[in-house]
Amino acid sequence: MSIDGEKHKQITTLREELYSLKKQLQDLFIEKNSLNEQLNQLHKEIVGRISKISALKMQRDVLTSQVKEKKQEKIKFLEDLKSKSSELETARNENRKFIAEHKIQGNPSALKRDIMHIENKIETEVMPFEREEKLMKELKQKKKMFAGMKEYVEHMEKESSAFREINEIKHQIGSMRNAIQKTASESQVFHEQLVSISKEIDEFKTKENELFGKFDELKEQIKPLKKSFREKLEEFNKLRNEIRQEKQKRKDEKKQKERDILHEKELAVEDKLKRGKKLTTADLLVFQREGKDDFFDKVKRK
Numbered sequence: 675m676s677i678d679g680e681k682h683k684q685i686t687t688l689r690e691e692l693y694s695l696k697k698q699l700q701d702l703f704i705e706k707n708s709l710n711e712q713l714n715q716l717h718k719e720i721v722g723r724i725s726k727i728s729a730l731k732m733q734r735d736v737l738t739s740q741v742k743e744k745k746q747e748k749i750k751f752l753e754d755l756k757s758k759s760s761e762l763e764t765a766r767n768e769n770r771k772f773i774a775e776h777k778i779q780g781n782p783s784a785l786k787r788d789i790m791h792i793e794n795k796i797e798t799e800v801m802p803f804e805r806e807e808k809l810m811k812e813l814k815q816k817k818k819m820f821a822g823m824k825e826y827v828e829h830m831e832k833e834s835s836a837f838r839e840i841n842e843i844k845h846q847i848g849s850m851r852n853a854i855q856k857t858a859s860e861s862q863v864f865h866e867q868l869v870s871i872s873k874e875i876d877e878f879k880t881k882e883n884e885l886f887g888k889f890d891e892l893k894e895q896i897k898p899l900k901k902s903f904r905e906k907l908e909e910f911n912k913l914r915n916e917i918r919q920e921k922q923k924r925k926d927e928k929k930q931k932e933r934d935i936l937h938e939k940e941l942a943v944e945d946k947l948k949r950g951k952k953l954t955t956a957d958l959l960v961f962q963r964e965g966k967d968d969f970f971d972k973v974k975r976k
Contacts, residue, residue, distance in 0.1 A: 681913055688910040695903040699896065706892045709885050716882045723871050723878070730864050730871070737861035741854055748850045755843045762836040769833055789816050 792813045796806060943957045 681917055685910065685913050685917070688906055688913065692903065692906055692910060695899055695906065699899050699903060702892055702896050702899070706889065706896070709889045709892065713882060713885050713889065716878050716885070720875055720878050720882070723875050727868055727871055727875075730868050734861050734864035734868065737857050737864065741857050741861060744850055744854045744857065748847060748854065751843055751847045751850060755840060755847065758836055758840045758843060762833065762840060765833040765836050769830060786820060789813060789820060792816070 792809055795801075796809055796813070801809075939957075943953060946953060946957065
């Protein structure tokens with residue numbers, strides 16, 4: 675096989691190899707672009723969820739702060755309750771002591787009704803002197819008893835007031851407890867959403883890492899193929915240039931050879947002219963191909 679034939683064979687082989695490498699690279703780049711798109715989409719998903727987490731954290735933190743504030747208020751109410759319970763216990767002990775010291779019996783309200791009833795009788799009814807005197811004595815005794823009970827009523831009012839305040843504080847504590855539970859429940863909802871979204875982010879990041887691994891693997895596969903493609907392309911271009919140069923060289927050599935042959939023929943024709951020999955049709959064509967008009971002038975002068 676000639677050198678040209680060998681080079682053409684090499685060119686054909688290289689062209690096939692380049693086509694194969696190009697196809698492999700195209701397939702790998704398509705896969706790489708697909709992975710890149712997936713990575714971009716995952717990044718958007720992660721960024722979007724991070725934004726959601728930031729918003730949820732702000733809402734949760736506001737509620738958490740409210741829970742802390744309500745708990746502090748509840749502690750204050752509990753302290754007030756403890757203080758009022760102590761006051762109530764003191765008032766009850768004082769009442770017991772007062773009842774024991776003054777030997778108080780009966781109901782102050784009933785006693786007051788009795789006094790009013792006796793006073794009304796004395797004022798409105800006509801009765802014997804002995805009866806009126808007896809009622810006056812009874813009225814005096816009851817008024818004396820009621821006067822003693824007035825101080826008892828004041829002690830009872832202190833106890834009742836403390837008891838009412840304790841009930842009010844207990845009611846406020848109950849309302850505060852419900853408010854804390856409600857706010858804590860709302861905060862828990864945000865917290866659970868945070869946990870759920872955080873898990874999603876972890877899953878996305880795991881998937882992202884897997885894709886990054888595949889992406890790196892593709893890059894490693896592409897590197898030697900690109901290197902091989904560049905080397906073979908360089909070799910292909912070198913061979914193609916060599917073939918072109920050789921073709922041009924042969925073409926130039928052929929033209930030069932044709933010019934040399936034609937020049938020899940011209941010299942031969944001119945020699946015939948000098949010696950007065952008859953020119954053939956072939957001799958005439960030599961000068962026509964070269965476009966030498968002066969040849970015909972020479973013929974005419976002959």
